[in-house]
Amino acid sequence: MAQFDxxxxxxxxxxxxxxxxxxxxxxxxxxxAPTILDEARTIMQATAGFYIVFEEPYESFLNNIExxxxxxxxxLLAVVEGLSHxxxxxxxxxxxxxxxxxxxLLVPIIHRxxxxxxxSLLFDSEIVLSDEASAVLMSLMDGLTIVTSSEKVAARHHxxxxxxxxxxxxxSHDLRSPLTSIKGFASMLETAEEDPKLLHFVExxxxxxxxMTSLVDNIQxxxxxxxxxxxxxxxxxxxxxxxxxxxxxDTHLVPxxxxxxxxxxxxxxxxxxxxxxxxxxxxxxxxxxxxxIKYTPNGGRIEVGLRRENNDLLITISDNGFGISDExxxxxxxxxxxxxxxxxxxxxxxxxGLFIVRSVARHHNGDAFVESVEGEGSTFGIRIPLAGxxxxxxxx
Numbered sequence: 001m002a003q004f005d006x007x008x009x010x011x012x013x014x015x016x017x018x019x020x021x022x023x024x025x026x027x028x029x030x031x032x033a034p035t036i037l038d039e040a041r042t043i044m045q046a047t048a049g050f051y052i053v054f055e056e057p058y059e060s061f062l063n064n065i066e067x068x069x070x071x072x073x074x075x076l077l078a079v080v081e082g083l084s085h086x087x088x089x090x091x092x093x094x095x096x097x098x099x100x101x102x103x104x105l106l107v108p109i110i111h112r113x114x115x116x117x118x119x120s121l122l123f124d125s126e127i128v129l130s131d132e133a134s135a136v137l138m139s140l141m142d143g144l145t146i147v148t149s150s151e152k153v154a155a156r157h158h159x160x161x162x163x164x165x166x167x168x169x170x171x172s173h174d175l176r177s178p179l180t181s182i183k184g185f186a187s188m189l190e191t192a193e194e195d196p197k198l199l200h201f202v203e204x205x206x207x208x209x210x211x212m213t214s215l216v217d218n219i220q221x222x223x224x225x226x227x228x229x230x231x232x233x234x235x236x237x238x239x240x241x242x243x244x245x246x247x248x249x250d251t252h253l254v255p256x257x258x259x260x261x262x263x264x265x266x267x268x269x270x271x272x273x274x275x276x277x278x279x280x281x282x283x284x285x286x287x288x289x290x291x292x293i294k295y296t297p298n299g300g301r302i303e304v305g306l307r308r309e310n311n312d313l314l315i316t317i318s319d320n321g322f323g324i325s326d327e328x329x330x331x332x333x334x335x336x337x338x339x340x341x342x343x344x345x346x347x348x349x350x351x352x353g354l355f356i357v358r359s360v361a362r363h364h365n366g367d368a369f370v371e372s373v374e375g376e377g378s379t380f381g382i383r384i385p386l387a388g389x390x391x392x393x394x395x396x
Contacts, residue, residue: 046121284360323374
């Protein structure tokens with residue numbers, strides 16, 4: 001019969017300190033669990049060990065035991081069901097372990113009052129565990145519980161994010177078809193009907209469809225471009241930003257009610273070819289131009305700029321509108337944030353445009369920025385570093 005030393009050795013204390021630092025520094029199951037499993041087996045003089053997570057993220061870690069010898073998950077669950085978060089010893093082994101080991105030690109890992117997993121050490125002789133050895137083991141299990149809970153929360157968050165992204169994708173896709181149909185038939189009425197009153201109604205329908213289409217586009221882009229939760233795969237290719245910016249300015253339609261608004265372009269001569277996702281960047285520039293048009297009073301001026309600054313490429317959109325306060329500037333690129341002021345009451349928007357702009361910039365290892373003086377106007381911009389993946393033939 002194996003009897004453990006009742007005195008915890010100084011090396012064990014050092015080991016516990018090192019492992020808890022590891023837990024604090026890298027609370028990831030795949031990094032922490034193998035270390036805890038290996039060290040616990042060494043301290044407890046066990047022959048083998050394993051750690052199984054029963055629910056998402058469904059992990060398993062084995063130490064000195066073959067997967068073929070492992071009892072199945074249902075058998076393990078049946079054994080640990082109802083056990084408290086404590087050390088349990090038994091000489092009654094599952095069939096797959098009989099003949100190879102004499103006894104095992106079990107510690108259920110509890111998350112939100114449910115058994116999330118089980119930690120086990122296997123011995124080739126009968127075991128008697130001292131109080132101090134049990135305390136050392138439970139300290140290790142506390143670390144394992146922390147990282148398991150963290151991993152399960154992360155897995156749940158990932159699943160919720162996936163569900164949200166899938167919902168946005170489906171809704172965006174399904175809304176496009178009726179919107180396209182409505183716009184097509186309304187356009188036909190616009191050309192076929194001469195009654196001024198009906199033409200006015202058709203114009204209202206088309207404006208509403210345009211706003212809904214823009215909202216659908218922004219909802220979809222905000223979900224897929226988000227650097228933290230998005231599902232969009234970038235497609236980098238060499239691109240000429242001069243052409244992209246010039247095309248946007250040349251083809252952008254200024255609403256009739258802003259007919260006296262001027263849209264100009266100012267492009268430097270030293271703009272290099274860059275490796276970017278052109279569709280993403282074009283979308284972000286269009287959002288910035290649309291934003292400037294919405295919030296600049298009629299008769300104002302908007303200028304789209306493209307220049308180099310040190311080792312960065314800057315795409316800027318400047319206006320001489322109302323300007324933005326310091327407090328609001330700090331929140332502008334947050335999802336769904338909109339400035340509330342009397343002059344903007346009739347401006348439609350979802351508060352997603354600038355969030356998309358920042359997301360696109362960060363996908364290119366850059367960022368978005370705003371400079372503004374209240375009453376004088378604002379300059380919004382995207383900063384793209386001329387380095388790494390952003391250069392043709394470059395690497396991360």
